[in-house]
Amino acid sequence: VQLVESGGGLVQAGGSLRLSCAASGRSFSRYAMGWFRQAPGKENEFVAGINWSDASTNYLASVKGRFTISRDNAKNAVYLQMNSLKPEDTAVYYCAVGAVVVSTTMEDYDYWGQGTQVTVSS
Numbered sequence: 001v002q003l004v005e006s007g008g009g010l011v012q013a014g015g016s017l018r019l020s021c022a023a024s025g026r027s028f029s030r031y032a033m034g035w036f037r038q039a040p041g042k043e044n045e046f047v048a049g050i051n052w053s054d055a056s057t058n059y060l061a062s063v064k065g066r067f068t069i070s071r072d073n074a075k076n077a078v079y080l081q082m083n084s085l086k087p088e089d090t091a092v093y094y095c096a097v098g099a100v101v102v103s104t105t106m107e108d109y110d111y112w113g114q115g116t117q118v119t120v121s122s
Contacts, residue, residue, distance in 0.1 A: 034102060036094045036106060
């Protein structure tokens, strides 16, 4: 199984980025998918997740209303649209797949991407 992330980069505060994560090796259409992030000197934290059954979502409180997670089961992919970015959103973002339902716990996900850097300048 391989997860390939893309879409990170440098953006000014208030800008937008769209992260993509494409999975290969097996289908994750019946598993939850999510995004986590890790800022320098901080622990990894849950950002957003999406269930497979009803596409219900869950978000970190500080990103709710600014970030949108979506998935395309046909492409075995998950996306994170990030708007109104803030300097505190700067982190390495990781996609995670394989949980039975959306979870904020890293250990509930079986597979992880390599991470993509998002830097928001003030």
